[in-house]
Amino acid sequence: MRKFLSGVDRYWFGYGSAEAIGLFRILIGFLSLVSGWMMFIQREDWYSERGFVPLATQRTWSPPLARGNDIFGQHFNIPFSPPRINLLAGVTNPTAIDVFLLLVLLAALLTMLGLWTRAATIALALGTISIHHRNPIVLHGGDSVLRLACIYLALAPSGAACSLDRLIGLAKGRLSAEPKLVSLWPQRLIQINIAIVYFTTVWIKWYGDDWRNGLATWYPNRLGEFKRFWVPDFLIHPPFVQITTYGTLLTELALATLVFAKPYRKWVLLGGILMHGYIDYSMNIPLFSYLMCSYYICFYEGSEIRGWAARVGKKLKSIPYKPGKEETDEQKAAIKAADPFGRLRVDRTSGSNLVQALWKANPVAALLAPFWLGKSVRTAGTTASNTNEASA
């Protein structure tokens, strides 16, 4: 029993590398940016007093929380109704709403880049929760998945890997070149939460006759308001209706259970990607499938992702570059960290300059190189231009 408990404790609260959570942060930051932009362009309809949901309508839909509670059959009232987190509560000024939505977009961008990550992820979580509480009437399942992801990112050490924060820390010598070890409980919460999503959706579906009878997918395929791309006729008629109905239930059940068993994990996640790929192709449910599949990253350990990147890197062509004369060990460590597949190779004779080489290895890091590598980039550039002048 003690062994079992210690295994559980190790699973939940052990330490590991942060690449999985770092990649998850990049994906969720990007998807938040897309979602936030769509909210921004529809802001008059959804968040203004002239729109479909002015504050009075929002209050009708989600009134203050009940003060009454029941514990073991005992009823009691708390003295006040606790407020929902909503920084837009009571805000009617359109400029203030615009500024708020733009700040949330900025937080999403910074989250994606991993710059000032702790502050950015907290701002993104607060912003997303506020937007969702300001107008819950327009939310769909994907929005809830996104909101939860933002909250988990704010709790997790999201900037410890795959982030500009790490590159800056390495370049300035504030961080060790060794991958940072972080407590894995936020990643475990993400895994379990997504398993709960799949498990409870199967459970609720099982109460429906259409799912039990194998007819459920007959209907969504015929709803014009949901249709996206053309689907072959045979796929929306029996026996494929039964196959896709029961196939959905089985895949979702596996995504809640078998996904935790390492030998099946890859196949279960592949099944999930196929299922969501079909949903995204055939049905217009924006971002939902991308969000769900983004969570799959968290079923892998950071060390597994690093190992995979190294294996892929070996198959890719290496990129020679000519380092600057004054490149420090710290800057070398930062450059190495900015090269996810380990493709950069020092070549003092025929290599291109650092930014050009980085552009091939990691375009985002190359674009932002002056920001995280400052002096070294200038040195490398000078060296490169001096060499060009000399050869000219």
Next chain:
Amino acid sequence: MSKTSEGTVSVWVKLFVGFHLLAIVAWSAPRPQDDVGRTFASAKGTAKLLVITDRLRETPLKYYLLCTGLWQYWDMFAPNPANTNDWAYANVTYSDGHWEHIPYPRIETLPIPQKFIMERYRKFFERVGEANEPIRRRFAERMALIAGRRGDAFPFIIEVIHHVDEIQPPPNDQVISRDEVLIRIKLTEEQYHQLESAPGA
């Protein structure tokens, strides 16, 4: 929380994780069905578990979830998928007797990129169809604002029409369509002026 070598996690974090798991499981579990006993003694099998999670939702646990944005319920296409295709439009009669048809975004007719961006309009109308009178009324008022003034005339009567295509069960590929009046409101000039003067873009 982040270290260069393995450390230990505070007992408070462990307690928080346990509490959080209990809360999200309780909130996500299916609501007890009508045909299942609502007391622990009368419930059978997994329904006993649902009675427990239902009771937990009545405790202050709800504040943790509802205030922080951690609330969640995963009933996409469940327990049964929708079998109706719904969209809306408004018939607006102006104060001078002129009549206009005001469309509400209909996803089926939009080009693919627009479908992606405008999906919330479909979701919103789905909810409005199930909502109470004040929310439906606001829908009609917004349609009046979209219609706008016509010279001196203002939108006087706004009728929101809910179009329903009912999908028949297999193997019947037919669709039965109908139009229903979701709400019909009358505005005075003063009421319309108030709507116009609300802050907005």
